[in-house]
Amino acid sequence: xxxxxxxxxxxxxxxxxxxxxxxxxxxxxxxQLIQKxxxxxxxxxxxxxxxxxxxxxxxxxRLAFSTDSxxxxxxxxxGGNIGELAVNGxxxxxxxxxxxxxYLSLSFIIEEGLPMVDLxxxxxxxxxxxxxxxxxxxxxxxxxxxxxxxxxxxxNTSGIGVIENNINISPTNCxxxxxxxxxxxxxxxxIAIMSxxxxxxxxxxxxxxxxxLNGLIQDILNVSKNIRVLRDPTRGGLSSxxxxxAQSSNLGIEIYENQLPILEEVKGACEILGLDPLYIANExxxxxxxxxxxxxKVLSVMKAHKYGKNSAIIGKLCNEHPKMLRMKxxxxxxxxxxxxxxxxxxxxx
Amino acid sequence: xxxxxxxxxxxxxxxxxxxxxxxxxxxxxxxQLIQKxxxxxxxxxxxxxxxxxxxxxxxxxRLAFSTDSxxxxxxxxxGGNIGELAVNGxxxxxxxxxxxxxYLSLSFIIEEGLPMVDLxxxxxxxxxxxxxxxxxxxxxxxxxxxxxxxxxxxxNTSGIGVIENNINISPTNCxxxxxxxxxxxxxxxxIAIMSxxxxxxxxxxxxxxxxxLNGLIQDILNVSKNIRVLRDPTRGGLSSxxxxxAQSSNLGIEIYENQLPILEEVKGACEILGLDPLYIANExxxxxxxxxxxxxKVLSVMKAHKYGKNSAIIGKLCNEHPKMLRMKxxxxxxxxxxxxxxxxxxxxx
Numbered sequence: 111x112x113x114x115x116x117x118x119x120x121x122x123x124x125x126x127x128x129x130x131x132x133x134x135x136x137x138x139x140x141x142q143l144i145q146k147x148x149x150x151x152x153x154x155x156x157x158x159x160x161x162x163x164x165x166x167x168x169x170x171x172r173l174a175f176s177t178d179s180x181x182x183x184x185x186x187x188x189g190g191n192i193g194e195l196a197v198n199g200x201x202x203x204x205x206x207x208x209x210x211x212x213y214l215s216l217s218f219i220i221e222e223g224l225p226m227v228d229l230x231x232x233x234x235x236x237x238x239x240x241x242x243x244x245x246x247x248x249x250x251x252x253x254x255x256x257x258x259x260x261x262x263x264x265x266n267t268s269g270i271g272v273i274e275n276n277i278n279i280s281p282t283n284c285x286x287x288x289x290x291x292x293x294x295x296x297x298x299x300x301i302a303i304m305s306x307x308x309x310x311x312x313x314x315x316x317x318x319x320x321x322x323l324n325g326l327i328q329d330i331l332n333v334s335k336n337i338r339v340l341r342d343p344t345r346g347g348l349s350s351x352x353x354x355x356a357q358s359s360n361l362g363i364e365i366y367e368n369q370l371p372i373l374e375e376v377k378g379a380c381e382i383l384g385l386d387p388l389y390i391a392n393e394x395x396x397x398x399x400x401x402x403x404x405x406x407k408v409l410s411v412m413k414a415h416k417y418g419k420n421s422a423i424i425g426k427l428c429n430e431h432p433k434m435l436r437m438k439x440x441x442x443x444x445x446x447x448x449x450x451x452x453x454x455x456x457x458x459x
Numbered sequence: 460x461x462x463x464x465x466x467x468x469x470x471x472x473x474x475x476x477x478x479x480x481x482x483x484x485x486x487x488x489x490x491q492l493i494q495k496x497x498x499x500x501x502x503x504x505x506x507x508x509x510x511x512x513x514x515x516x517x518x519x520x521r522l523a524f525s526t527d528s529x530x531x532x533x534x535x536x537x538g539g540n541i542g543e544l545a546v547n548g549x550x551x552x553x554x555x556x557x558x559x560x561x562y563l564s565l566s567f568i569i570e571e572g573l574p575m576v577d578l579x580x581x582x583x584x585x586x587x588x589x590x591x592x593x594x595x596x597x598x599x600x601x602x603x604x605x606x607x608x609x610x611x612x613x614x615n616t617s618g619i620g621v622i623e624n625n626i627n628i629s630p631t632n633c634x635x636x637x638x639x640x641x642x643x644x645x646x647x648x649x650i651a652i653m654s655x656x657x658x659x660x661x662x663x664x665x666x667x668x669x670x671x672l673n674g675l676i677q678d679i680l681n682v683s684k685n686i687r688v689l690r691d692p693t694r695g696g697l698s699s700x701x702x703x704x705a706q707s708s709n710l711g712i713e714i715y716e717n718q719l720p721i722l723e724e725v726k727g728a729c730e731i732l733g734l735d736p737l738y739i740a741n742e743x744x745x746x747x748x749x750x751x752x753x754x755x756k757v758l759s760v761m762k763a764h765k766y767g768k769n770s771a772i773i774g775k776l777c778n779e780h781p782k783m784l785r786m787k788x789x790x791x792x793x794x795x796x797x798x799x800x801x802x803x804x805x806x807x808x
Binding site: 165 | 485487489514525532567598609617629691694799801
């Protein structure tokens with residue numbers, strides 16, 4: 111997301127250039143931070159009420175509720191920062207339940223000494239991401255921990271979405287023959303984080319793919335009532351997400367290496383670093399499991415969306431090798447792709 | 460809460476005696492931890508579905524939604540631990556909105572190296588606290604940060620509650636003459652944390668008052684439809700909570716020192732430490748603002764509840780000194796009690 115950052119920080123930087131313990135103490139400085147930086151920026155009737163929680167009306171029906179804590183390091187990285195990542199991450203989890211995301215909570219754990227202007231940039235980014243995803247930040251919390259007991263800032267977002275029709279998204283609905291579509295290039299986020307940590311330089315900067323996918327997913331659900339599963343392949347990459355679906359659907363999954371959309375630079379970075387892009391995290395990708403006969407129309411609405419231009423059918427569900435993920439490689443062999451066993455890249459999100 | 464701890468940790472301690480980065484990596488070890496330690500313990504249809512979020516039905520009406528991150532240090536303290544504190548804290552915030560808490564999310568940020576058995580104790584404590592408060596843990600997240608970048612464990616809980624009738628809890632409903640009731644001894648939590656950090660010893664151990672207040676609050680709402688405000692005086696203690704209400708109601712608040720319920724040991728500890736109990740955090744207390752004519756019946760249901768035995772009327776709202784909190788002291792003078800300006804005791808919750 112390109113941000114025209116408003117740097118007019120509402121907290122007097124001359125007096126408080128860094129976040130102090132008292133900003134989380136529940137007294138005057140907490141109150142000032144919450145009022146001037148958070149409530150005035152996220153401005154809506156629910157957060158303005160300053161209750162212990164937000165109160166809102168719902169209709170009879172189904173809700174989706176999700177939570178995610180973000181500990182990404184560095185907090186500012188090519189293509190984004192921890193603020194928009196925290197909004198998009200929870201928005202995408204809710205959307206993957208088949209719901210329209212509506213309300214987010216926002217909870218900060220700040221390390222004493224974080225530059226106030228960094229907090230302000232993050233808040234601005236959260237605000238813009240919430241506007242793009244059409245969600246409201248309705249309640250929050252701020253804690254400050256002593257220097258050396260955190261790492262700049264951790265953010266939790268939890269969110270509520272409304273399931274607006276009879277959609278039933280579940281791996282148990284999967285059938286052999288269903289196709290798997292991804293909405294674009296894989297492994298961008300993980301490689302962007304790794305490059306920025308290690309100071310790797312490529313011809314072009316590899317940027318995180320962080321994006322809100324609720325609009326794209328709504329377009330998909332509008333053209334097909336038979337979507338089996340939606341899953342965002344974040345930590346653990348495609349391999350974890352696909353292995354989980356294989357296990358819970360009790361079917362095999364076959365994917366085709368030559369159909370995986372991936373940037374040349376990312377492929378190159380993976381080769382240099384000795385990494386398999388199937389294990390690398392994504393933050394703006396969704397795997398869509400769809401009956402074969404509906405795949406074309408789903409693919410075409412996906413390609414028409416700004417976050418789906420490089421969508422591709424990458425594989426299918428099958429009766430063979432149940433609970434296992436196999437890949438047909440570009441050289442014609444087939445290999446098992448297991449779930450990652452160690453920790454490839456900590457603090458990716 | 461007294462816990463008969465089941466120490467049969469489901470993760471093989473011989474192999475994984477400490478939490479490792481890979482337990483948050485989204486691969487096999489993450490999967491094992493989530494399946495064996497979290498899902499099997501919190502066991503309910505929503506969390507078992509292992510979606511990106513929980514899905515549940517609601518009726519038309521109003522919901523309350525709240526979030527809190529817990530960074531208390533130490534994580535085990537007299538009278539409780541960070542696990543039950545995290546459940547009770549969010550349960551109480553939702554109950555203070557006038558709602559019946561139903562669903563909680565649970566998000567861990569664990570520092571690499573946390574003893575696995577400590578995590579297991581915390582999970583057991585969360586499970587028991589959720590049972591007592593009659594809420595379900597329906598969705599979650601686990602992150603692990605590198606050693607030195609966190610402090611053992613931070614926990615976020617967010618929660619959803621249902622407002623079951625026409626209750627309208629808001630400081631703007633307050634009227635001069637309304638009385639203020641607290642459900643028991645103040646300042647226990649803060650003094651328990653401080654004593655345990657500083658190795659202070661008193662004749663009896665001062666224990667945290669952490670408790671779920673939703674049952675007590677439901678009893679109150681059952682006998683009075685005219686409760687003005689419910690507020691749990693946590694960080695910043697009574698002074699912050701009462702000052703906030705004074706400001707948002709545009710009325711003055713007067714309290715009486717000789718009516719404040721407080722343990723002798725806590726009073727003594729405050730004197731030794733040079734602290735004002737009005738600024739000390741509570742974790743199982745609620746301030747109830749009620750019309751004068753309903754105060755007696757509210758007080759009597761509160762005293763009948765196990766978490767309200769020492770309930771007392773401690774003050775009133777008035778037209779004088781709007782937006783200010785004043786206290787009549789035991790020696791007969793009156794003093795202004797301002798909101799705390801610095802940070803008295805970091806990481807109390």
